[in-house]
Amino acid sequence: MRDFMERLALATGLLARAGLWFSGIGLVLMTAFVFAQVFYRYVLGTSLFWAEPAAVMLMGWFIFLGAAVGIREGYHLSFDVLLYVLPEKVRLTLFTVSDLVICGFAVGMTKYGWELAIKTASTTMPGLGISGAFNFLPLVGGGVLLILFCIERILRRAVGLPTSRFGDDHEPLPTANDAPAAKER
Incomplete structure (x- = not known):
């Protein structure tokens, strides 16, 4: 089981890395779209009709993908004060x-x-001309990743592997760069 969990951690590590890349690219694109909209509106006196809905849609993706990866890596907001005084098993x-x-x-x-995506699939987003379902797909994608990462963390803890969380971080989670090191163990 432990060997399976290490392989699963490598796979989810790749998935998490891809999620971070998509989040980062989405953040950069959103920033560029907003900058372009401001430039066009105040400098050129016109408007990019697609910039705002595209920026909002990208924001949903980078927020939900980034949050899922933050949960997996143990970097998400938590309140740990009580955990400092509890025994390890309770923690x-x-x-x-x-x-x-x-x-x-x-x-x-x-x-x-x-x-929500199904209910809005038949509508069209103004300015982009794509299905309204695209506004809600970040909820689905982020939710699926959260489920996968939570299950991974629970299973890793059950077999005695670290999850990179306070009190449970004897070693970092494996990532794609750690694949050769994992084979040496």
């Missing part, structure tokens, strides 16, 4: 409870995001 149990709550939230995000 790990609370981490698992936290992951289960996040997973439940992600299931709702995915389910209701999908329902």
